[in-house]
Amino acid sequence: MTRFVIVGASAGGLATAEALRRAGHEGSITLIGDEPHLPYDRPPLSKQVLTGQWQPDQLPLRSLADVDALDLDLRLGSAAAGLDTAERVVVLADGVRVTYDGLVIATGVRPRRVPGSEGVTGVHTLRTIEDALDLKARLRPGRRLVIVGAGFVGAEVAAVANGLGADVTVLEANPVPLAHAVGEQTGRFLAQLHRNRGVRLRTHAAVAEILDSRGEVTGVRLTDGGIVPADDVLMAIGSVPNTDWLRDSGLPVGNGLLCDEFSAAAPDVYGVGDVACWRNPLFGASMRIEHRTNAAEQGMTVAHNLLNSEARRPFAPVPYFWSDQYELKLQAYGHLHGHDQALVLDHPAATRWLVAYRTQDRLTGVLGIGVSPKDLRAWRLLISTRTPWDEAVKSMAAA
Missing domain, CATH: 3.50.50.60 (FAD/NAD(P)-binding domain)
Structure with missing residues (x-):
C-alpha cells in the first residue's frame, strides 16, 4: 500500500x-x-x-x-x-x-539573524511558540525594544509592544518600508500609521552589529556609527x-x-x-x-x-494574506511583487486605504486597509479571471 x-x-x-x-x-x-x-x-x-x-x-x-x-x-x-x-x-x-x-x-x-547575535540574551526572533513566550515575558512598560526590519512581522510586533507600553524603535534599511512588496505610497501610509502611535521608525538605518555586555544585549550599532540603546532586540529581517x-x-x-x-x-x-x-x-x-x-x-x-498522477491539477491560486496592526486589518489578494503600477483608489480617511496593482496590462493584485471583505472579494474575482487593467479599474469605479 x-x-x-x-x-x-x-x-x-x-x-x-x-x-x-x-x-x-x-x-x-x-x-x-x-x-x-x-x-x-x-x-x-x-x-x-x-x-x-x-x-x-x-x-x-x-x-x-x-x-x-x-x-x-x-x-x-x-x-x-x-x-x-x-x-x-x-x-x-x-x-x-x-x-x-x-x-x-x-x-x-x-528567521534571518544579524551575524554575531546568536546566544545574546535579549536578542529575539519570532517563529515558534517558545520565541513568542520569551519575547512576551520581557515586554513591559518602559522597556526599550528595537525591531530590526519593518516588514509585516516587525510592524505587527511594534504595534503590540507599543500597546503594552514598551518604548519601540523600528530600524529599516530601505527608504520606505515594504515598498518592494506593496508600493511606496502604501509603505508610507503604514509608516505614518506607526509614527502617529508613537513608534520611532527610522529608515535608511542599516545595522552593523548587535552590542552586548557580558552576554546581555545593550543596543544596536548602525553602519553610520550611530548607536540605538536597547533592552531587547527583535530580528525581523526576513527568512x-x-x-x-x-x-x-x-x-x-x-x-x-x-x-x-x-x-x-x-x-x-x-x-x-x-x-x-x-x-x-x-x-x-x-x-x-x-x-x-x-x-x-x-x-x-x-x-x-x-x-491522481494521471490527472494532476496545477496550483493556480489568487494568493491571500492579512496583517493586523493596531485596530486595523490589512488584506490583500493577488501577486503584488514586481508590479508596474500601484494605483491608490480610495483613501478618504487615515484608516481606509485601497490600492490596485497592475503588471503589464493586467490587474494582478489589490490591497485594502479598513475595506470590507465583500469589496475585496469583488476585486479578487477580477484577478482570477485575468481581467485587463483598464477594464477592471473602469468596472470597479462604476460599481
Whole structure:
C-alpha cells in the first residue's frame, strides 16, 4: 500500500495529511516535525500570544483527538537531516530512516539573524511558540525594544509592544518600508500609521552589529556609527527556506524548493507552504509565499496530485494574506511583487486605504486597509479571471 511521508508538521503539512484522508487514502502517512508540538497556528504569535489574549493551548490547529483520528505515524521533535531520492528514504537527525512512495516537503522557513547575535540574551526572533513566550515575558512598560526590519512581522510586533507600553524603535534599511512588496505610497501610509502611535521608525538605518555586555544585549550599532540603546532586540529581517537538509538530495533548490506548476520538485516529490517556490500559471510567475492560507490550499492540491498522477491539477491560486496592526486589518489578494503600477483608489480617511496593482496590462493584485471583505472579494474575482487593467479599474469605479 502506498506510503506517504510529509516532512513539516505545520499548517501545510497537516492540510496535506487531512486532504489525503478525506480523499480516501487508507495507507500509511508519516508526519515529521522538528518541534515537539502538535501542528499549531503561527500568525497569532506576533499578535494574540504577545498581548496575552491567547495561551499556548489555544494555538493547535486541531485537537489531539482530531489528529489521532487521522491515523498518522506522527514523529514530532524529529528533524529531517537528509534525503536519498534514489532509495526514497528520509533520514532523521537521530539516524532513523523513513521510506516513502510519495514525499511532501513542508519544512517552512527560519528567521534571518544579524551575524554575531546568536546566544545574546535579549536578542529575539519570532517563529515558534517558545520565541513568542520569551519575547512576551520581557515586554513591559518602559522597556526599550528595537525591531530590526519593518516588514509585516516587525510592524505587527511594534504595534503590540507599543500597546503594552514598551518604548519601540523600528530600524529599516530601505527608504520606505515594504515598498518592494506593496508600493511606496502604501509603505508610507503604514509608516505614518506607526509614527502617529508613537513608534520611532527610522529608515535608511542599516545595522552593523548587535552590542552586548557580558552576554546581555545593550543596543544596536548602525553602519553610520550611530548607536540605538536597547533592552531587547527583535530580528525581523526576513527568512531563510529550510532546505539545508536537501543539499545532497539532487532536488532543485534556490529560493526554496523549486517546483513546477503542480508543486512538484521531482517525480513523487512535492513542495508545500513557505519552503516551496512554485510556478503559478495564473500569473506566469514563480512564487514563494509565507502565508498560512496559501500553505493550506497548496497542501490540498498536492494531496490530489499525489493520489491522481494521471490527472494532476496545477496550483493556480489568487494568493491571500492579512496583517493586523493596531485596530486595523490589512488584506490583500493577488501577486503584488514586481508590479508596474500601484494605483491608490480610495483613501478618504487615515484608516481606509485601497490600492490596485497592475503588471503589464493586467490587474494582478489589490490591497485594502479598513475595506470590507465583500469589496475585496469583488476585486479578487477580477484577478482570477485575468481581467485587463483598464477594464477592471473602469468596472470597479462604476460599481
